[in-house]
Amino acid sequence: MSSNSSSNQPPESNNTQTQSVFESLQPAPAQELADSLRRGLRTISTCVVQTELPTSVGETAAMLFRNAHQNEVLQGRNTNSVAGAAFHLATRIEHTPVKKSEIHTILTSLPEYSRPKQQLARDSKHLQKVLEIPVPSASPDEYIPSFITDLQERGVLKKEDATEVETRAVELLKETPDTVITGKAPSGVAASAIYAAALLCNANKNLTQDDVSEVADISTVTIRKTYQELLEEL
Incomplete structure (x- = not known):
């Protein structure tokens, strides 16, 4: 019988896991993040935790979202939807595809998100086109x-x-x-x-x-x- 007391600890809550993933996706602490960028990275963190995918998928999604932010793709678009689109494309790139309907369900659980399911598909297509992302077809x-x-x-x-x-x-x-x-x-x-x-x-x-x-x-x-x-x- 192991005497390790950590085995008796309750599992991490989703909020704790999300915060942990979120911190790993941020740039160096000294670099200040815009509110929209911070919000998008936190949304990506939530998607990673809820789908139980590797952090590498979150890192790819975070890279895509930062590029979208730098290229002003977010202008006139919902931050969470674009973050969800970045996550969707990342799952395709990393060969761990997640249905858009599943990502949409995660997004709708976030405060003040009420976009239709089709919006995620539109933002995914727009993001892929603007950033010229070579996304492989899902098998x-x-x-x-x-x-x-x-x-x-x-x-x-x-x-x-x-x-x-x-x-x-x-x-x-x-x-x-x-x-x-x-x-x-x-x-x-x-x-x-x-x-x-x-x-x-x-x-x-x-x-x-x-x-x-x-x-x-x-x-x-x-x-x-x-x-x-x-x-x-x-």
């Missing part, structure tokens, strides 16, 4: 780990089945010709692959098309059509 397999985790947390995918379903979903995508996947939303393809894999692994007792649809923020019609296309290629 369906990049979404699978987070979707598997979400489904476990919802209680519709058993822990003992999760690894097998995740592995089979990735294999399905590798076995599927690009012609089947091209033009489809990567998140939708990922969710469809998970559902198809669950069927193949007999792990779909509690998992429905509605479940994967909600996780991916994609219609059940798309899930139904795409998973059938994936199975037809076997």
Whole structure:
């Protein structure tokens, strides 16, 4: 039995974690930050903590946001929305994509933020264009780990089945010709692959098309059509 008393300490609160990440994203203490820059970095810190992504994603997002601030991209735009856009682009650059709807949910939890979901998409596109950021296209397999985790947390995918379903979903995508996947939303393809894999692994007792649809923020019609296309290629 360890005698380390720290093991009895309660876990850090999200506010404490956000402050810790925020401090790591700031420039040297001697450099004074404008209020808008400070607010944006804190928003990025919140996004990092809420999505449980590595600090490296936050560092990339902070770099993009500082560039946006220097290039006056924030002029006439909501600071939190631009910060969310920087975070969204950073997750793509770091190959840990997060759905815009998830980022929007985080932003709406912040005080005085009431922008529509479409605003984040517009700001992401504008930021990418103005800063000429080479953002790689998201690959369906990049979404699978987070979707598997979400489904476990919802209680519709058993822990003992999760690894097998995740592995089979990735294999399905590798076995599927690009012609089947091209033009489809990567998140939708990922969710469809998970559902198809669950069927193949007999792990779909509690998992429905509605479940994967909600996780991916994609219609059940798309899930139904795409998973059938994936199975037809076997």
